Amino acid sequence: GWASEGLRSSGKNRRVCHAAARLEMGSLWEEFNRLGTEMIVTKAGRRMFPTFQVKLSGLDPLADYVLLMDFIPLDDKRYRWGRSYGDAGAGEWGAGPGSAQPLLAPPRYAFHSSSWLAAGRADPAAPGRVHFHPDSPAKGAQWMRQIVSFDKLKLTNNLLDDNGHIILNSMHRYQPRFHVVFVDPRRDSERFAHQNFKSFSFPETQFMAVTAYQNHRITQLKIASNPFAKGFRDGDPEP
Amino acid sequence: GWASEGLRSSGKNRRVCHAAARLEMGSLWEEFNRLGTEMIVTKAGRRMFPTFQVKLSGLDPLADYVLLMDFIPLDDKRYRWGRSYGDAGAGEWGAGPGSAQPLLAPPRYAFHSSSWLAAGRADPAAPGRVHFHPDSPAKGAQWMRQIVSFDKLKLTNNLLDDNGHIILNSMHRYQPRFHVVFVDPRRDSERFAHQNFKSFSFPETQFMAVTAYQNHRITQLKIASNPFAKGFRDGDPEP
DNA sequence: CCCTTTTCACCTAGGTGGTAAGAT
DNA sequence: ATCTTACCACCTAGGTGAAAAGGG
Numbered sequence: 001g002w003a004s005e006g007l008r009s010s011g012k013n014r015r016v017c018h019a020a021a022r023l024e025m026g027s028l029w030e031e032f033n034r035l036g037t038e039m040i041v042t043k044a045g046r047r048m049f050p051t052f053q054v055k056l057s058g059l060d061p062l063a064d065y066v067l068l069m070d071f072i073p074l075d076d077k078r079y080r081w082g083r084s085y086g087d088a089g090a091g092e093w094g095a096g097p098g099s100a101q102p103l104l105a106p107p108r109y110a111f112h113s114s115s116w117l118a119a120g121r122a123d124p125a126a127p128g129r130v131h132f133h134p135d136s137p138a139k140g141a142q143w144m145r146q147i148v149s150f151d152k153l154k155l156t157n158n159l160l161d162d163n164g165h166i167i168l169n170s171m172h173r174y175q176p177r178f179h180v181v182f183v184d185p186r187r188d189s190e191r192f193a194h195q196n197f198k199s200f201s202f203p204e205t206q207f208m209a210v211t212a213y214q215n216h217r218i219t220q221l222k223i224a225s226n227p228f229a230k231g232f233r234d235g236d237p238e239p
Numbered sequence: 240g241w242a243s244e245g246l247r248s249s250g251k252n253r254r255v256c257h258a259a260a261r262l263e264m265g266s267l268w269e270e271f272n273r274l275g276t277e278m279i280v281t282k283a284g285r286r287m288f289p290t291f292q293v294k295l296s297g298l299d300p301l302a303d304y305v306l307l308m309d310f311i312p313l314d315d316k317r318y319r320w321g322r323s324y325g326d327a328g329a330g331e332w333g334a335g336p337g338s339a340q341p342l343l344a345p346p347r348y349a350f351h352s353s354s355w356l357a358a359g360r361a362d363p364a365a366p367g368r369v370h371f372h373p374d375s376p377a378k379g380a381q382w383m384r385q386i387v388s389f390d391k392l393k394l395t396n397n398l399l400d401d402n403g404h405i406i407l408n409s410m411h412r413y414q415p416r417f418h419v420v421f422v423d424p425r426r427d428s429e430r431f432a433h434q435n436f437k438s439f440s441f442p443e444t445q446f447m448a449v450t451a452y453q454n455h456r457i458t459q460l461k462i463a464s465n466p467f468a469k470g471f472r473d474g475d476p477e478p
Numbered sequence: 479c480c481c482t483t484t485t486c487a488c489c490t491a492g493g494t495g496g497t498a499a500g501a502t
Numbered sequence: 503a504t505c506t507t508a509c510c511a512c513c514t515a516g517g518t519g520a521a522a523a524g525g526g
Binding site for chain 2: 480490
C-alpha cells in the first residue's frame with residue numbers, strides 16, 4: 001500500500017518533497033480491514049495490532065528528521081455493534097448516502113446478523129495528541145536503514161491520561177496519519193514549518209476504537225496473528 | 240562518589256567545563272568493591288551488575304551532547320584465583336611494591352585462603368571499543384532530567400564480536416570510564432575535539448572480568464542484589 | 479588443572495484476550 | 503442493554519547463576 005499524500009504538492013522543501021513511505025505488513029492490515037479493524041483502548045494504554053510500521057525512502061541521508069503519528073476522526077458519528085432494528089438501511093455499513101468514498105467506506109462484513117451501526121453524533125473530540133517516534137530526531141540515513149516501527153505507541157480512552165498516550169473515543173472510527181518532519185536548522189524556521197513536513201495516510205489502517213472486541217472474526221484474527229495472544233490459539237500451528 | 244576528572248583542566252569548552260557526574264548506587268558499588276568486583280563476560284555479551292548509572296549536572300540545557308563509556312586496563316597483568324604457593328608475598332593483592340595507588344589498589348579480601356594472584360603479563364589488549372548511550376545525541380536538559388543508565392551495555396570476551404559489545408580479556412582488571420562529549424556545531428569542529436569532552440572515572444566501579452565467578456561472596460552479593468537472580472535466593476526476604 | 483562454553487530452571491518485565499463484575 | 507473496568511492465566515522476550523560438559 002502506498003499512502004495518499006494530500007492534495008497540495010506545491011512549495012515543499014526539497015528535503016521532504018521526495019519522501020516516500022511504504023506500509024509494512026500490508027496484507028495483514030488488509031485482512032483486518034476487510035473485516036473492519038478494531039483496536040482496544042484502555043485506561044492504562046494499549047498497543048496497536050497490527051503495529052504501524054513503514055519503510056522510508058527519498059530522505060536526505062544527512063538531514064535530520066522527526067517522525068510522528070496522529071489520529072484523525074473518520075466521521076462525526078458514534079457507533080454501536082448489533083442487529084439493525086428494522087430492515088436494511090438506517091445507518092449501517094455501506095447503506096446510506098455519503099458512503100460513496102471508496103477508500104474510506106466501512107467494511108461490508110457482518111457477523112451473523114450483527115454489524116456496526118451509526119448511533120448518533122460523535123462525542124466531543126478527545127485531546128488531539130501526537131506520538132513522536134522515540135528515535136526522533138535522527139538522520140535520514142538512519143530512518144531509511146531499516147523498517148520504522150511505532151510499537152511503543154499506545155491508545156487510551158482516558159481523557160486525563162498523563163502518560164503521553166494517544167487519547168481516542170471508544171466506539172468512534174479513526175484514521176492513523178504518519179508525518180515526516182524535516183528539522184530545519186535555519187533561524188526562524190517556524191515560518192517555513194508548512195513546507196518542512198510531508199504526511200501519509202494509509203486507508204487500510206483505519207479502525208474502530210473499542211474497549212472490548214465486538215466482531216468475533218477480528219478477535220480470532222488477532223489471536224491468530226499476534227504472538228502475545230498465542231495462549232488463546234486452539235489447534236494446528238501454522239508458521 | 241565523585242569521579243576524578245584527570246589532571247588537565249585547561250582549555251575546555253565552556254559547554255563541558257562545568258559538567259559533573261554523580262555515580263548512582265554508590266553504596267552498592269562500594270560493597271562490591273570491598274570484596275573485589277567481578278563482571279561476567281560471555282560470547283553473546285553480558286550486562287554489568289551493578290549497572291553503571293550517573294546523575295548529570297552542569298550541562299548547557301540547550302546544547303547537544305553524546306554520552307559514552309569505555310574500559311581501560313588497570314594494569315598489565317593477568318590474574319588467577321587461588322591459594323598462593325609459598326608464604327605471603329609474590330604478587331597477591333596489596334603485597335608488592337607499586338601498590339601504593341590508594342584508589343586503584345586491589346581489594347584485600349580473600350575467601351578462605353584464596354585470593355587474586357598476579358599470573359604473568361597481560362594478554363594482548365582486546366580491540367578498544369566504546370559504547371554510545373543509545374539516547375545520544377540529546378540536549379543537556381534531557382540528559383540532566385533523570386538518571387542516565389547504561390543498562391544496554393554488554394561485555395564480551397569474543398574478540399570477533401560483531402554486535403558492537405565491549406570486548407574485554409577475562410582474568411584482567413578494568414576501569415570503566417564515562418565521557419560527556421559536546422556536539423560542536425562549528426565547521427571543522429574536529430580541530431577542537433580535545434576541548435569538547437570531559438571524562439569521569441569512578442574508582443569504586445573497577446572490576447575483574449571473569450567467565451565464571453571466583454569469589455563466592457561476590458556470587459552471593461550478586462544474587463542478593465540483582466532482581467534477575469532472585470531465583471537463587473535462599474531464605475528471608477529483605478527489601 | 480584451570481578456564482570456557484553450553485544448557486537450564488527460575489526469575490523480571492510486560493503484551494494478549496477471557497471473564498466477571500461494575501457503571502450508566 | 504450496552505459499554506467499561508479490574509483481574510487473571512498464558513504468552514513473548516530476555517536477564518540470572520548453577521551445573522555439567524568441553525578444551526587446552
